[in-house]
Amino acid sequence: MDSIITVSSLVKVFANQKALEDVNFNVGHGEIFGFLGPSGSGKTTTIKILTGQLHPTDGKAEVFGVPTSALNSPYYRKKFGVLTDNSGLYERLSIFDNLKLYCDLYDVPVRRIDEALDMVNLKAEQKKIVSKLSKGMLQRVLLARTLLHEPDLLFLDEPTAALDPANSQHIHEGLRQLNAKGTTIFLTTHDMQEAEDLCDRVALLNKGRVQLLDQPKALRRQFSDATVTVELRDGRAIILSTGPEAAETMHTHMVNNEVAAIYTNEPTLGDIFVEVTGRELI
Amino acid sequence: MTYSLRRVYAIFQKDLKDVLKNMFITTSLPVPLVFALIASRDPNPPVEAHFMFINLVLVMITAFLQSAIIAEEKEKNTLRGLMLSPATTLEILNGKSLLTFVFTIVTIMVGAAISGYEPANLWLVAVAFLFSIFFYLALGTLIGLYTKSMMEASVLLMPILLVFGFGTMHRAFIEEYAFLSFTEYFPNIQLLELAENVQTGAGIADVWPALTIILAWSIVMFLLVIIVFKRREIDE
Numbered sequence: 001m002d003s004i005i006t007v008s009s010l011v012k013v014f015a016n017q018k019a020l021e022d023v024n025f026n027v028g029h030g031e032i033f034g035f036l037g038p039s040g041s042g043k044t045t046t047i048k049i050l051t052g053q054l055h056p057t058d059g060k061a062e063v064f065g066v067p068t069s070a071l072n073s074p075y076y077r078k079k080f081g082v083l084t085d086n087s088g089l090y091e092r093l094s095i096f097d098n099l100k101l102y103c104d105l106y107d108v109p110v111r112r113i114d115e116a117l118d119m120v121n122l123k124a125e126q127k128k129i130v131s132k133l134s135k136g137m138l139q140r141v142l143l144a145r146t147l148l149h150e151p152d153l154l155f156l157d158e159p160t161a162a163l164d165p166a167n168s169q170h171i172h173e174g175l176r177q178l179n180a181k182g183t184t185i186f187l188t189t190h191d192m193q194e195a196e197d198l199c200d201r202v203a204l205l206n207k208g209r210v211q212l213l214d215q216p217k218a219l220r221r222q223f224s225d226a227t228v229t230v231e232l233r234d235g236r237a238i239i240l241s242t243g244p245e246a247a248e249t250m251h252t253h254m255v256n257n258e259v260a261a262i263y264t265n266e267p268t269l270g271d272i273f274v275e276v277t278g279r280e281l282i
Numbered sequence: 283m284t285y286s287l288r289r290v291y292a293i294f295q296k297d298l299k300d301v302l303k304n305m306f307i308t309t310s311l312p313v314p315l316v317f318a319l320i321a322s323r324d325p326n327p328p329v330e331a332h333f334m335f336i337n338l339v340l341v342m343i344t345a346f347l348q349s350a351i352i353a354e355e356k357e358k359n360t361l362r363g364l365m366l367s368p369a370t371t372l373e374i375l376n377g378k379s380l381l382t383f384v385f386t387i388v389t390i391m392v393g394a395a396i397s398g399y400e401p402a403n404l405w406l407v408a409v410a411f412l413f414s415i416f417f418y419l420a421l422g423t424l425i426g427l428y429t430k431s432m433m434e435a436s437v438l439l440m441p442i443l444l445v446f447g448f449g450t451m452h453r454a455f456i457e458e459y460a461f462l463s464f465t466e467y468f469p470n471i472q473l474l475e476l477a478e479n480v481q482t483g484a485g486i487a488d489v490w491p492a493l494t495i496i497l498a499w500s501i502v503m504f505l506l507v508i509i510v511f512k513r514r515e516i517d518e
Contacts, residue, residue, distance in 0.1 A: 051366065055516060072515065074284055074368035082366055088359030090296065092303040097296065104292030105367040145363075 004029050004153055004184050005050060010059035012045050012208075019045045021208040023059070032175070032185040034195040034216075036269065037205035043188035044084060046205075047155050050186070051082050063153065078106060081151035083159055087142045091131040095122065095141050098130060099148060106149035116144040119174040121167060135162045143171065153184045160194060172198055192269040202269065206277040220266040223275060231261040239265070289369045293377025297351055301381060306432070307350055311385065314338035318393035329478045332399035336411075337470050339389050341447035344418035345425065346439050348382040352426025353435035365515050371508065379419045386415055403480045406489065410476050413496040417469050418446075420503035427510045446470045469499045 005027035012020040020042045027033040037043050048054040049061050052071035061068045064076060071077070089098050099113045117123040120140035125133075133141065139162045146154065156175075160168040175198060179185055189195055195202050196216045203213040212219060227241045230253060240246040253259050267275070301307050317335035321327045355361035355378075364374050390411065394400075401407035421442070429435040446468065453471065456462045465471060476492040486493075 053362075053366070053516065074286075074370065077366065077368040084362075086359045087363060090300055090360060091358065092300050093296070097299060101292050101296045102363075102367065105289050105364070105369050107286075107288070107368070 002029050003027060004031075004064060005033075005186065006060065006062040006065075007046075007050075008060045010046075010049065010061055011057045012042070012049060012054065013057045019208055020049075020056075023205075023208070023210055025203050025210060025213055027184060027186060029184055030179070030182055031200045032179050032187060032198050034199035034202035035186065035188045035205060036190065036192065036195050036202055036273070037188075038190055041205045042208040043205060044157055047082070047084060047157050047186070047188060051080065051155055078149060079151060080153040080155065081146040081149065082155045082157075083142055083146040084155075084157040085161075087145075089130045089138060089141060089145075092129065094127050094129055095133075095144075096126040098141065099126075099145055102145050102148050108149050112148050112150075113144075116147045119147060119171075119177075120144045121170050136164060136167060139163060140167065140171070147174075147178065150178075150181075151183065154178070154186065156185060156187045158189055158191075159187070160189075160191065168194070192273070196269055204269075204273050204276065206273075211276050212272070216269055219269065219272055223272045224264075224266045227265045229263045229265055230259055231263070232258045233260045234258070285370070286368075286373060289367075289373045290377040290380065293364070293369070293374065294380040297378065297381040301347070301351065307347060310346065311343060311389070314342050314389060315393050315396065318396040321397035321399075327397065329399075329481050330474065332394070332397050333470075333474045333477060335393045335397060336390060336399075337474075338447050339386060339393060340414060340418045340470070341439070341443050343389055344382055344386045344415055345422035345442060345446075346436065347385060348379065348419050348422025349425035349429070349435040349439060350432045351378060351381070352423055353429045354432045356426070356429075357431040361514075371511055371515075375423065375507065375511065379423070382419060382422065383415060386418075401477065401480060402483065403485070406480055406486060407477055410473055410489075410493055410496060413493065413500050414469055414473050416500040417496065417503055420500060420507045423507045424503065424510060427507070427514055467495055469496045472496050 003026040005025075007026070008024050010020055010023040011018065023042070023046065025033075035043050035046060045054065049056050050063055050068055052068045055069065063071060064079060066076070071080075090101075095117070096113060099116065100110060103110050103112060113126065114123055117126055120143050122137065122140050122144065125137070130138070130141065139159070143156075143159055146156070154175075159175075160171055163171065172194070175185060185198075187195070187199065199216060201213065201215050202219070204211045214222070225241070227239050229237055229239050230250065231237045232253060238249070240250055314335045317338055318332075321331040321335060324331060352361070355364070369377070425435050425438050425442075429438055445465075453474075456465060472492040472495045476489045476496075479489055479492075
């Protein structure tokens with residue numbers, strides 16, 4: 001797969017403090033790539049470097065095959081969209097007026113406003129003044145603004161952080177549809193369930209370093225202890241690993257109709273993160 | 283390099299809608315016209331009386347409005363969105379200056395009509411106004427880029443109001459304190475002297491040094507704006 005983002009040996013230092021240290025990864029065209037880590041791990045710094053808002057101290061960061069310092073031309077700016085935690089809206093204007101400005105800036109027809117708002121479940125609210133919106137609605141308007149020009153590459157920094165589960169679900173569906181049309185998505189989150197649901201591959205970032213990088217399923221398998229928990233009808237739960245003895249036990253319980261449920265003991269991405277870094281994901 | 287009038291106009295349109303809903307700004311805008319009214323009470327006011335309100339327009343509308351709309355973009359984190367959009371530095375700066383420019387021209391014309399100011403050579407004075415407006419636009423942009431909020435921008439504007447807004451009054455001080463003689467080269471003083479000379483029949487051959495000085499201030503300030511804006515694009 002061709003890479004749309006290439007990062008190698010990336011280092012970023014702020015006032016003698018290393019925010020990123022020897023970060024390496026590629027993101028392929030059409031991929032949903034999750035960049036996961038707790039607050040302060042370097043996720044936003046990486047997005048800022050990849051969108052040309054920060055210069056790397058050392059190493060290489062390329063997007064669309066060009067160094068990120070070359071991204072400030074209108075040609076490249078039309079090819080990507082960014083939603084970060086410091087994106088803002090014009091509070092005295094309506095949702096429609098906010099988005100209309102960006103339609104003009106990106107040279108896209110005004111009808112895209114309806115489509116983008118539909119995707120974030122706000123189509124009926126477009127006349128509302130931004131200052132009257134809840135935090136979750138603001139986040140959805142910002143996301144709609146990012147989607148207006150249907151970018152080839154989307155950088156989303158905690159896109160569903162302020163949203164309720166129903167709206168998060170709606171946005172996940174929209175992102176999947178967008179991805180199916182070919183948009184590559186670079187997603188930072190500390191919501192491991194979101195990452196498992198959406199991402200083709202994830203990188204776990206801790207203290208400015210990528211600790212693990214793989215498909216969520218592969219990571220879970222890698223860190224799995226290959227056991228299953230069997231819950232019996234009498235309330236007991238037994239943990240079985242592989243091998244003839246475990247198979248015999250399982251067979252006996254099943255023949256005797258004692259099995260109520262069977263669970264695999266694969267760890268979640270959150271469990272893996274804690275195991276690798278010793279830190280909670282907050 | 284591309285230049286999109288659509289993007290410039292989009293920013294102008296957005297600013298117009300936004301400013302008209304901003305009570306803090308809309309209530310400040312008519313203040314200089316009070317001075318035009320004061321000048322109109324004199325049946326034959328000197329040029330300096332007209333320039334009381336003109337200099338106030340340049341500070342309180344051109345520099346203040348410009349700094350306020352830029353500072354508010356920073357305060358509300360909306361400038362970053364513009365910087366990350368396909369709009370170039372020049373398109374953003376022009377778009378953000380267009381509203382201030384229009385408000386300045388309209389207020390000067392309304393104020394001149396009220397105070398009865400009729401330049402002896404309209405075109406020459408208009409060119410001097412144009413150069414001065416560029417200077418104050420750039421000054422306002424610079425203040426907006428350096429401050430974090432609209433309130434901070436208005437506080438920073440106070441000393442500028444004293445130097446440039448009421449600057450014509452300090453010509454009296456220059457005569458008394460020689461060390462202040464460098465202020466004669468300030469754009470507001472040059473504009474006033476140019477207007478006074480034009481009123482007594484001076485032509486382009488007589489006033490070109492003043493025009494050049496005002497233009498030089500504008501160019502220096504514009505270059506500073508470009509440098510600072512480019513730095514602000516990077517979030518270091």
